[in-house]
Amino acid sequence: DSGVTQTPKHLITATGQRVTLRCSPRSGDLSVYWYQQSLDQGLQFLIQYYNGEERAKGNILERFSAQQFPDLHSELNLSSLELGDSALYFCASSVGGAGGYTFGSGTRLTVV
Amino acid sequence: DAKTTQPPSMDCAEGRAANLPCNHSTISGNEYVYWYRQIHSQGPQYIIHGLKNNETNEMASLIITEDRKSSTLILPHATLRDTAVYYCIVRLPHGGSQGNLIFGKGTKLSVKP
Numbered sequence A: 001d002s003g004v005t006q007t008p009k010h011l012i013t014a015t016g017q018r019v020t021l022r023c024s025p026r027s028g029d030l031s032v033y034w035y036q037q038s039l040d041q042g043l044q045f046l047i048q049y050y051n052g053e054e055r056a057k058g059n060i061l062e063r064f065s066a067q068q069f070p071d072l073h074s075e076l077n078l079s080s081l082e083l084g085d086s087a088l089y090f091c092a093s094s095v096g097g098a099g100g101y102t103f104g105s106g107t108r109l110t111v112v
Numbered sequence B: 001d002a003k004t005t006q007p008p009s010m011d012c013a014e015g016r017a018a019n020l021p022c023n024h025s026t027i028s029g030n031e032y033v034y035w036y037r038q039i040h041s042q043g044p045q046y047i048i049h050g051l052k053n054n055e056t057n058e059m060a061s062l063i064i065t066e067d068r069k070s071s072t073l074i075l076p077h078a079t080l081r082d083t084a085v086y087y088c089i090v091r092l093p094h095g096g097s098q099g100n101l102i103f104g105k106g107t108k109l110s111v112k113p
Helices: none
Strands: A005-007 A010-013 A019-024 A031-038 A042-050 A053-057 A064-068 A074-078 A087-094 A107-111 B009-013 B018-023 B032-038 B045-050 B061-064 B070-075 B084-091 B107-112
Touching (some): A010 A019, A019 A087, A019 A107, A031 A074, A042 A064, A042 A074, B009 B018, B018 B032, B018 B084, B018 B107, B045 B061, B045 B070, B070 B084
Parallel strands (some): A010 A107, B009 B107
Antiparallel strands (some): A005 A019, A019 A074, A031 A042, A042 A053, A064 A074, A087 A107, B018 B070, B032 B045, B032 B084, B061 B070, B084 B107
């Protein structure tokens, strides 16, 4: 157990639907990061939050949004889902600075 | 875009040292070198990081050349469980748009009995 908790582990939904992925960071970590990993794209950085505020954006689609709550957990919302959104979605957390990131075990999203 | 170059794949015999190279010729003075690995669809696992000095922990050693343009991750006694994709990443320590982990394609290390 890495200390970063992601739920659900698996999610199957239909095209056009909306889903919410949840991440609880490791205790004491203020930063949360979201990554998408599909077969043909590798690990893609989506977005970072630090203590409730958006800090950096990567290759995140406009149909996707995220937020970090006062208790530091984060949610990634994916809407108008397409087949191509099928992927593993990883959350990571860090205390900040030069330290490493701790990743969760991911949510596998399948859009049918 | 990833700022590192790694061989796409490597093999290593079980029990031998695995030496994984990484080129980062455009690294800036305050960027760190990080190594992560990903075992078959699990979340990436942090291994080690360094700025300019060699580093060692319970998992591996990191050797950074004096000019900092390349580094080598050493797994001293590879086991079958070390079979994974290994990612070498350079990043600034302060986060923000320039300081996030940007993953390249990595090196697929296969440890063989």
